[in-house]
Amino acid sequence: MxxxxxxxxxxxxxxxxxxxxxxxxxxxxxxxxxxxxxxxxxxxxxxxxxLNNFILAFTQYNFVSPFLRSASVATLVGIFSVALGIPAGYGLGRLSSSLAYPLLVLVLITNMMPGIVVAVPISTEFIRLRLFNSVLGLALVQTLVTLPLAIFIMQGTFSSIPREVEYQARLDGGRFRSIITRILIPVALPGIIAAFLISWMFSWDEFTYAVILSPIKPTLPVEIYYSITRGNLLTGVAFSLIFTIPVIVLTVALQRYLKGEYLSGGVVR
Amino acid sequence: MKPTDRRDIPYLFFVLPAIIYVGYFAFYPSFSGVYRSFLSPHGGFTLNNYDELLYYNLGAAILNTVIVSFGALIIQLFLGLVVASILVWEFRGKKLFSTVTIIPMGIATVVAAIAYSFIFEPRGGYANTLMHALGLGGINWYSNTPLSLLVVMIADSWKNTPIFTLILLAGLSSIPRDLYHAAALDGAGVLSRFVHVTLPNMRKFIAIALIIRGVQEFNIFALPLILIGEHPPLLTTFVYDLYSTSPTVYISLAAATILLALMTVFIALNIAMGGRR
Known part of the structure; x- marks a missing residue:
């Protein structure tokens, strides 16, 4: 001892x-x-x-609409990430590595580009397309943050399913679509759920795109930032704590998936 | 065309939607941003946007960004090594401790920044309570640029130590335990084992962690914005300041282009590292 x-x-x-x-x-x-x-x-x-600080914060200031906006953006981001990540992860896992590697690098680069460099030009485009200050527009852009991660998780999941399973199903006369929906997706379900939840969580926390692309209709982190800069410190803190609960729960629950290799963008093997 | 290539084609279609997506939402805006940074509001080619940047504090923004990035990386590397070296041991309560060490990952950057803004207040605050208890006077943490940047480094390190821990832990667990036994039999102490066994074997993982975090470090935005506002500026808060205060978007695009140019160096380094594995 x-x-x-x-x-x-x-x-x-x-x-x-x-x-x-x-x-x-x-x-x-x-x-x-x-x-x-x-x-x-x-x-x-x-x-x-x-408990007075909480009572004051939640009766005097609007918590519900930024909360709902954050939740809808995060849910959309989860859906987009999984919808794009499943086929991409599957395809990358099956491509020969001389093709898969440059494609992977391309996706990785988007993760390294400064959010603000992407957000400022997009803001003028979004004003034109009426996507500025919208849930859909913000979700479309935030998916940039989560897609590479979703792709890595899906690629890892699919590569753990032996190709023989697929070949066998094809020999048994299964059609391509039913092989995917009946065999691959069910086996990959834990990975898909992890990818969805991690994307949801990253969107929930995201600030740069949110403050630039939806300043008038803020998500929760932006609303908290506004409270602090306006001097409503106690409101900011009360909102912060409630805002943090789902993320802590998810982080601890997903500990298994938060591996160095995913977070580092797949460079560590 | 080689036969393997032809077999690749159907799988390419699976990847295509994701590629189109990042092309449209990441590459196209960045390129159009770079292009428009050379335009005047009337549409002609000009370098005026870049000239104007010099009147603002571009040099200081670049310098501060470099200082914060290097400082924060050193702190995170040190703390990440400490935590990872603890986690390779078996001890009672290890599971609980490893959960505690990833908690900052579950805290939004905005929330971390707010917590640190209460710890480091200009007058008083929890850090000064501690100084006071130790018999030292209070410090205004924002009285000069180096001190302000130090606050940003400390807060950022807290938030990002877990990423270092996870990468370094992967490296530490890859070192065969036998090496330590052999070194211990040869009479090497804890420190000497760390210097002669751990560090050489960890070199690759440390480099990877530094380069990956280096990229993200250049991009930190919410944290400095909340802790120190736009002064002293970092490159990201500098771009945001120009974006939210100037009447046209062109100057902020020029600033964003400079940030992107600096990042490109890091990104290239990153890819080169990945390619060598």
Whole structure:
């Protein structure tokens, strides 16, 4: 046990490091303002815990419409990512690598392009197409962030299904479409759900495209940003906590899929 | 045409929708943005948009972006190594600890930025509470550019340490345990094993993590916007500032083009790295 002391010190320090910012948010959310934002040196403990900040935030400010907008954009992004990601992941898995690699790189590049460089030119185009400030327009652009990830997850899923399964089904007289819908999709279902949920989560958090392409009808992260810049700090914090709950739940649930190789864009193998 | 190529054709059709999509929504706008950055509002070719950028703080924006990127990468690399080296051990509560270490990934950038804005307040704040308890005076964290950039680095590192951890952990687990046993038998201590066994074997993973995160580091936007606003500027907040305050879009397109040009270097490096594996 004694020789493990450095290990336990490391665990304790890093746990404190990772949890401290969340603890600060909780302090501000559940303490009266005089012990948090109005104090010069705010005490790092809960004094007189209260729910007043939440009651005030949710009765005085509009939480519902940005919440619904965020949820609809995220759901659309999930659908688009899966709809494009399933065929692309399947095709890339079956193509010879001399063709698959450059196509993969092409998709990867979009993930590395600065969001703001894409968003500014699109904004003028969207005004023309009446997609500015719309749920559909924002979802179409946010899919850029999630599609590469969805493709990697789908490619990984399909490559774990042996080709022999497909050949066998074809020999048995199955038609191409029914092979896909009856055999490949059901087997790949866990991967598809993971791709959908991860896309949903990334869209839920996305800020750059949201603030540039839908400034008048903000999604939740943009609304929180507005609250903070307008000085409604407590409202911003209360909204932040509620906003965070679905993402924490999904992150912990999807821990298995949040592997270095996906996040790094498939460069690590 | 080789026979394998012909067999590829049906599979190409599966990939086509995704390619068309990224072409229309990512490549076309970026190219049109670059093209329009050379246009005057009346439609003729001009370099005026770029000239005008020099009146704003383009140089400072580039310098600050480089400083924040390098600083944040070093912090994340260090912390990522610490966490990954803890996670290769077996200990009670390891599962809980590994969940804690990925929590920042589940926190939206906006929320992380807000939490850090309360930790580092101009007057007071939780960081200053700590300084106060240690008997030190309070600090205005935004009194000068280096300090402001440090706040951005710290907040960004918190949010992104998990990505480093995950990549480095993949590398650490690929090192055969026997190497450590052999080194320990030869009398190597913990530090010496880290320097002579861990680091050499990790070189590839560290490089990959640095380059991948380097790309994303150049693109950070929400975090600096909330913590320090547009001053001191980073390239992304600089573009946004021009976009939201100037009457036409052309100057911000010129700034965006410069950001894209710098990114292209990173992207090329990234692809070269990927190609060598």
């Amino acid at each position: 004694r020789k493990n002391i450095p290990l336990w010190v490391g665990v304790a320090v890093m746990t404190a490091y990772f949890l401290f910012p969340l603890y600060v948010l909780l302090l501000i959310a559940f303490n009266p303002a005089k012990f948090t934002i109005e104090a010069l040196y705010p005490p790092p403990i809960f004094k007189q815990p209260t």
